[in-house]
Amino acid sequence: MEQNVPKFKRTTEAIADGTGESSKQIQRYIRLTELIPELLDLVDNKKLQFTVAVDISYIDKEVQEWIYEYISDTGFIKPKQIAALRNQLNDGPINQIQMLSIFNNCVMAKKVSRSLTFSEKKLTKYFPDDYTAKDMEQVIESLLEKWMQEQSC
Known part of the structure; x- marks a missing residue:
């Protein structure tokens, strides 16, 4: 005998149905609430990529403040820098100097293509x-x- 059990949707699925966004996208928006206000402002002003901001939201608030300082000083943050930072954080806590070193290594890692000719x-x-x-x-x-x-x- 089949029971008529109502199917409940997750809240994110219900919101997604009402907004036209995917459930995953709603989860990403919710995740942004874990950002410090300064980084959230950068997202709102489109100075920080949405997906990068979601990745940053998984990082401790103190480190987020360091990231904000870095962005304020340099004017940018690249996805590969945040990926490298999160990877390093999996091994344990770091200090601000170590974070800067990780970021600089990511930026410097790109090899410059050079050409040399001799007459x-x-x-x-x-x-x-x-x-x-x-x-x-x-x-x-x-x-x-x-x-x-x-x-x-």
């Missing part, structure tokens, strides 16, 4: 006339490899 005049004095550009490149690369190995010792 033919500079190179030809070091190579025989029959060496092609490819031959010269291989010799230079080989010498740089040896130099790098010597530097690491």
Whole structure:
């Protein structure tokens, strides 16, 4: 015999139905209540990405204040910086200096693409006339490899 048991929705699902937002999105909005007021103002003024703010909301209030100071000083915070910070916080508490180091490492981690060229005049004095550009490149690369190995010792 089948019972007529009413199905209850979670509050977030009920709100989602009434607003056109997803239940997950409603949960994210609720999560923002864990932010310090200064960070919440940044979200309201669209100076802090919504998803980044949700990630920050899981962090202790004292660290949130440090994050706010960092944003005030630099004008930005990147998602990868918050991800790296949360990852480090999983290992235990940190101080403000450590947080700044984590943030700076994330920003500096991007390798700068550089190009270096030598004029033919500079190179030809070091190579025989029959060496092609490819031959010269291989010799230079080989010498740089040896130099790098010597530097690491």
